Amino acid sequence: MPDPGIRRALVIKLRHHGDVLLTGPVFSTLAAACPGIEIDALVYHDTREMLTLHPHVAQVHTIGRDWRGLGWLAQARAYLGLYRALKARDYDLIVHLTDHWHGARFTRLLKPRLSVAPQSRKHGKRAQKLWQRSFDALYPVVGGNRRHTVELHLDALRRIGIRPTADSTALRFVPGEAAERAVADKLAQAGVNGRYLLVHPTSRWLFKAWPVERMAALIDALTARGDRVVLSAAPSPNEMEWIADLKTRLALPVADLSGQLSLKELGALIAGARALVGVDSVPMHLAAAVQTPVVALFGPSGDIEWGPWQVPQRVVTAPYSCRPCGQNGCGGCGISDCLVAIAPERVLAALDELLVETGR
Known part of the structure; x- marks a missing residue:
C-alpha cells in the first residue's frame, strides 16, 4: 500500500477531451483512499473544462498544444512557469496515465515519493530504460478493445495498492450555474x-x-410522432458542414445549437435532455458523467474500450467480424460499412426501450 501520509498528488493526462473526462474516477478513488488529500491535474489547455469544478480536483494545470510552435525562448518560459507552479505544490504522488514523455520529464524533475505510469510502447532499448527509470511502478495496458478506458486508468492505482470502490468509479462533470443559465436562454x-x-x-x-x-x-x-429534437455539434467546419447537409434532408425543422456551445454548456444541455443519441464522441461520455441515458452507435471504434460508462444505455452495432478496426472508413475511404449497415428502425427501437426503462 502507498504511504498513508500522501498529502498531494498530480494526475497527468495529455490526450483529447473524452480521454481526460474518463480520468475522473482516478481522482475520486484517490480521494476516497486518502482522506484530506489534494489532487491536481495536468492536461492540455483546451481540455481543462473536462475537470474544472470536479469535486475531487484541487487545481488544473495546463500545457498549450501550441507551445511547440513558439520560439525557443517563449517555449522555455512557458515550461519553466509550469514547472515552478508544479514544484510549489510539492507532490507526494504522480499518476501518469499515458506514455507521453512530458509526464516522464516532469516526474524526474519533481521527484515525488511515489510515481506510477503505464508500461511504455516506446521503441528502442535506451528509450525503454529511460522510461522505466522515470517511475517507481509501471502497470500493463490491456489493449485490443478488451477493457474499458476507465478501468485502464484505475489500473494505475491498483498497481500501487489503491483499489476502487463501487462509489468511487462514477464519472462526474459539473457544468456550473453560468453554463446552465446560458443553455436555458439558448433553448428559450x-x-x-x-x-x-x-x-x-x-x-x-x-x-x-x-x-x-x-x-x-x-x-x-x-418529429413525426411529436418528439422535440435538439441538435448539437462542435463548431469545426467539417462538423458544421455535416449538420448543414443534415438539415436540408429533414422533413420538419428542429432546434439547432450546433457550434454555439462551450464544453460546459454542452454538458448542461445534455444534462437536461431526456436522452442523447450520438456516436463515439465526447458528448457520449458527458452523458455518462451527468447520468443522461444514451444511445450510442459504434462502428470502427471499440465499444468495450470506449462505450458509455455506468449510465443507462443502448450500444448499437452491426455484426461485422472486422470491427473494431479503428480505421478511417473501409479501405481508408472515410465511410464505415459497419455504420452504414445500422438501420434507423434499430436505433429508434433502442431509444424507445431506453426511454421506457428509465421512465423518461
Missing part, C-alpha cells in the same frame, strides 16, 4: 420548452458518424 430563444431529445450526430473524426441520410430518417421519425 430556440423555442424549446420542456424536455427534449438531444441528437449529437458528429464526431471529431467523421468516419465514426452514421450516414447523414440515416440520421435524417431517424430524426424525421421522432
